[in-house]
Amino acid sequence: MSSDLPIDEGLPTLFKRLVDDGEGFARAEFELYRARLFARLGEARNAVVFAVVALLVALSAIMSGFVGLLLTLRELVGFGWATLIVVGGGLVLAGVLAALGYVQFRRATAVFEPKDKSA
Template sequence: MLDEGDVQRAADDETGFESADERPVRSLTDDISALIDDGKTYAEAELAFQKSRLSFVAGKSKSGIGFSLAALGLLHLALIGLVVGGIFTLGTLVGPGFATLIVVGVLLVFAVLAGLAAKARFEKIGTAFEGDR
């Protein structure tokens, strides 16, 4: 069986102090102050982390936007080449005037269809906010 001396020695081993006189006296105020300091340290570290993450995302976004614009520009040039090629190809069959009208007419039909599809999507977005009025 354990006597009081064994219990005291076990408690001393856990705390690292040999007697109760050597133990530091801490109050609830000290603990709360330490907790507040730890909270401030955590908040400062979190703020620094979020700032560095924002800086990283901003840098990558700039280059991503630049490459996206380059891709769209090249796509635009390719489509212009396709349109001009279509006019030249049809021009040998129906003449340059009618070839131009055919290609422009087909492009206008696709533009109207794309516009109607966009309108339908935006109307669906509008229905999501009807209850907010």
């Protein structure tokens, strides 16, 4: 049997080398995961920027729709009633969406109790 290890190495020396190799491996793994994390954060940042821009474009389209609805209703019911209808409808829509969001948020954050199997 041939070995690359010097014969005079004892158990403490071998254990120290094992610990040093383990530390080196752990540092390399940490650096790998750190690099992956920063790469993902860069991708996520770009996704957030695109989402915010899309939200702003959608918001401007909705506002244009409200203005168009206001101008259309003005011809039929007058400016005051048209304003009241558009604002009231917008508030009702916002209330319904807020209620749906609240229900979804409560469902997502609910704490589920494990069922007791002894009963």
